[in-house]
Amino acid sequence: MIASSPFGLENKVVLVTGASSGIGRAAAVEISKLGGTVVISGRNEVELARTLDLLSGVGHRVLACDLQDRDEVAELVDALPALDGVVNNAGISKFATLGHLNEDQFQEVLQINTLSPIFLLNRLIKTKRIRKGGSVVFTSSIAALQQATYAYSMYTTSKAGLQGFVRIAALELAGKRIRVNSVNPAMIETEMVGKSGWITPEQYEADKQRYPLKRYGRPEEVANAIAFLLSDASSWITGTSLVIDGGIGLR
Amino acid sequence: MNFFIKQHRTMDIQVFLQQIADQFDDTDPSLIASNTEFKKLDDYSSLTALNIISMIDDEYDVILKGEDLRNSITIEDLYNAVKAKL
Numbered sequence: 001m002i003a004s005s006p007f008g009l010e011n012k013v014v015l016v017t018g019a020s021s022g023i024g025r026a027a028a029v030e031i032s033k034l035g036g037t038v039v040i041s042g043r044n045e046v047e048l049a050r051t052l053d054l055l056s057g058v059g060h061r062v063l064a065c066d067l068q069d070r071d072e073v074a075e076l077v078d079a080l081p082a083l084d085g086v087v088n089n090a091g092i093s094k095f096a097t098l099g100h101l102n103e104d105q106f107q108e109v110l111q112i113n114t115l116s117p118i119f120l121l122n123r124l125i126k127t128k129r130i131r132k133g134g135s136v137v138f139t140s141s142i143a144a145l146q147q148a149t150y151a152y153s154m155y156t157t158s159k160a161g162l163q164g165f166v167r168i169a170a171l172e173l174a175g176k177r178i179r180v181n182s183v184n185p186a187m188i189e190t191e192m193v194g195k196s197g198w199i200t201p202e203q204y205e206a207d208k209q210r211y212p213l214k215r216y217g218r219p220e221e222v223a224n225a226i227a228f229l230l231s232d233a234s235s236w237i238t239g240t241s242l243v244i245d246g247g248i249g250l251r
Numbered sequence: 252m253n254f255f256i257k258q259h260r261t262m263d264i265q266v267f268l269q270q271i272a273d274q275f276d277d278t279d280p281s282l283i284a285s286n287t288e289f290k291k292l293d294d295y296s297s298l299t300a301l302n303i304i305s306m307i308d309d310e311y312d313v314i315l316k317g318e319d320l321r322n323s324i325t326i327e328d329l330y331n332a333v334k335a336k337l
Contacts, residue, residue, distance in 0.1 A: 095301075095305070096305040096308065096309065097298070097301050097302045097305040099302065099305070099306075100302070100305035100306050100308065100309040102309060150297065150298055150301045151301045151304075151305060198301070198304055198315075198316070198317055199317045200316075200317035200318055200321055203317060
């Protein structure tokens with residue numbers, strides 16, 4: 001008999017938000033491959049059903065939720081089983097340079113990227129949904145740490161705020177033996193990246209060449225890091241930002 | 252992705268020229284005309300490009316693509332690219 005690996009996620013139940021696409025979808029798939037049971041959430045039920053189809057094993061569930069809506073969040077949390085892991089991943093990106101910022105848009109980005117994940121965790125803690133030994137992972141960004149990119153102030157501010165919260169949450173939840181960490185990817189090939197259309201395909205290729213590893217990341221590569229932080233292999237890691245950046249930080 | 256409904260504005264080339272001129276930090280506004288090849292101005296940079304795209308998004312609710320900017324030589328080209336998307 002083979003001893004189980006600390007990297008495995010057998011017998012763990014994990015909530016993944018923003019699981020309808022990109023990193024969230026890849027994380028759900030990876031967790032299921034490692035033996036975990038996943039509850040996937042997001043706004044787009046059609047895409048969530050597609051994610052569900054991609055999962056290995058049985059027992060996974062879809063609970064659609066608009067995390068901006070407090071009542072829906074309360075309903076979601078009430079419907080959840082006891083959790084061993086939470087992947088707070090839902091997020092959006094919008095672009096504008098400083099002189100052209102729109103306050104409504106900025107508030108929407110802060111709501112979705114910063115406040116909604118914070119208040120989801122708040123509610124999960126209040127209702128004692130996360131078991132002792134649990135792990136919470138936030139999808140942050142290298143933007144939260146040091147990078148400065150033109151037209152990215154909304155996204156960067158939102159992720160920097162979230163990053164501050166991760167440290168405090170890690171400190172405050174340590175007593176409950178709940179670990180809190182973030183993954184901090186650089187540019188990942190997801191639907192979100194292609195959406196702006198601001199840069200031409202040539203500029204896109206040129207940007208990739210700035211990376212020492214000569215390409216953008218793949219959602220699966222962030223999912224692997226998320227799985228590690230959810231697993232017992234990272235049992236003494238809390239309050240950490242795990243950078244996944246193809247070496248761009250070396251530049 | 253844009254959940255906010257804005258009033259679509261009608262376009263006026265004089266207003267547009269002023270709006271473009273405002274995106275340049277060190278260029279004399281008198282150098283900004285319909286036939287100005289704006290990417291050849293000394294002051295033009297990748298930030299200017301982003302400022303122009305942001306301004307157009309903000310003022311006209313039009314998301315210009317990188318290609319639209321690349322294919323625009325004069326400010327009038329840019330004006331027509333925006334007008335086509337109103």
